[in-house]
Amino acid sequence: MAGTVSRGAPNIMIAGTPGTGKSTLAKELAQRSGLNYISVGEVAERADCMDGYDDELQCGILDEDKIIDELEETMSAGGNIVDYHSCEFFPERWFDIVFILRTDNTILHSRLTERGYNEKKIESNISSEIFQVIADAARESYPAEIVHELASDNADQLESNLDKILEWLALWKQQH
């Protein structure tokens, strides 16, 4: 079960549709908490954990088994903030808490346009956000009580999300 493994510091998953603000939140959280930031995409590139390329969506395909092997030791030690769009394929035991960032469709559309995504990729991501694909998959893979959705539309919400997570972290430390 998640959360029952003894670790010096918790592992936090930050998931969500591309453009919802995962890396913005996760990097700032790492700064403020001292926890270790892990961009799964960057590790996968560096450690050659990609398994082909999706031409339609114009993105690499992750070799899930390989990235799990690559991260296992670091995750077992605890104290990590993991940034990746989906999380259902990671071992349940890795995470003490899972946050799913959610963004209003119009705002998300502008962010992805600004990022230079093509129309097909934008539509695919917006539809994934509308149908809450990532949130539902997370809830199927982790205990409901550790999965939390966070609104990520504006700077105030970013601050309040950081506050909430830092509060949770302080509580975790008191209890462990």
Ligand SMILES: Nc1ncnc2c1ncn2[C@@H]1O[C@H](COP(=O)(O)OP(=O)(O)O)[C@@H](O)[C@H]1O
């Ligand atoms: N809470 C927020 N309010 C306003 N803009 C945000 C917020 N979070 C992220 N952004 C902006 O949205 C864009 C996408 O954020 P990013 O963190 O790269 O998303 P992701 O890692 O989920 O793909 C960036 O330009 C970032 O500055």
